[in-house]
Amino acid sequence: MSDSLLFHPTPDVVYGFPHASLLARVDSPYQRIEVWETRQLGRLFTLDGRPMTSTGDEFIYHECMVHPAALAHPAPKAALVLGGGDGGAARQLLAHPGIERIVVAELDEQVVRLTREYLPDVHGGAFDDARVELVIGDAAHYVAAAADAQSMQFDLIVFDVTPPDSPAAGLYTTAFYGQLKRVMSPTAAVSIHLGSPYFHAGRIAGLLDDLRRAFAVVRNMSTFIPLYGSLWMMATASDTLDPAALTADDVTARLAARRIDALKHYSAATHAGLFAASPSASGKLGQFLKPAR
Structure with a gap:
């Protein structure tokens, strides 16, 4: 029916x-x-x-959430995915040959069960890879425990959780970003999705303000995602890495060095465009962004 x-x-x-x-x-x-x-x-x-x-467009979101930051890092070895129970982010991270460990901290085991059964093309068997560790539970609790134990530092963190008005609300705070920095290596970067500038401009501006309070280098990305019905904004945040500074030649060389050649959306040709917000999108956010100090 x-x-x-x-x-x-x-x-x-x-x-x-x-x-x-x-x-x-x-x-x-x-x-x-x-x-x-x-x-x-x-x-x-x-x-x-x-x-x-x-299954029809997941590659757009997951490739943009993973590869710009991963390629900006000279040699990422460990990654943390917050949420990500569908396995799509982990699948993209596994394309980088230097990756030795990926922790997927997913709140809801039923998300993992259903998407493994019904959307196998999204995870591509990522959870069967020995480098991927699935942790079921609150991502904030995992990060706090890892920080206290000083057991692991991550080179990449992918914020693949639901929006702020959801069970993931506590992760979109400067307090949590401070916790994250305790488990980030000195050259680590965070990728985070923000929303549509046409639907969620006020929310996006608030998220960007908080990220800029917590990190030295914050860069906006945007691309159209059919499932979300709009241009969709993401961001990278770091104290040292600037993915927007990569040239097309840099991206080409790093993709070749890592033998990543099966991407469907992200490429050296599209890299710069991800970081170039249109005037209309910038205008939507402009009325909400706080002036620079």
Whole structure:
């Protein structure tokens, strides 16, 4: 039986997919998880009615969330994925041959179970790789314990969690960024998704203000993601690394050196464009951004 799958990024906006079929629904202790089949983007899953990822376009989001920061780092060995229960970020990180350990700290084991079963193209078997460690539980608790134990430092951190008005709210704070810095190596970088400048401008500006209070180098990225119905903004944050400073030649050389050649969206040719916000998107944010001190 088919139905219309509709999303409401704001009270005044609606978009979606007609003739969608619901394949699975689970109410976990944290959220409602649904898996859908659509004609446009294949299989996708939602959390509490929000679109998360689809087999048809997941590579856009996951490649941009991983490779700009990973290539800016000279030799990333350890990565932490906050959330990321669908395995897509881990799959992209595994493309870097120097990676020795990836910790995926996912709150909800039902997300992992359902996406492993219904969206195998997204994770690509990442959780079966010996370098990937899946930790089920609150990512904030994992980071706090790792910081106290001084057991691990990470070169890359991928913020692959739900938006701030969700169970992940406590992760989008300067206090948590301070905790993160305790488990980051001196040349580490964070990748974080922010939202749509057309739907969430005020929220994005607040997130950027907090990131700039916590990190010395914060760079915006943006690209269109069909599942999210809009241009989507992300950012990298670090005290030392600046992915925006990489030239096309730099990206070409580093992709070649690491033998990464099967990407579908991110490339040397598109790298600079990710960091070049359009005037209209910048204008949406401008009214909310605090003036530089």
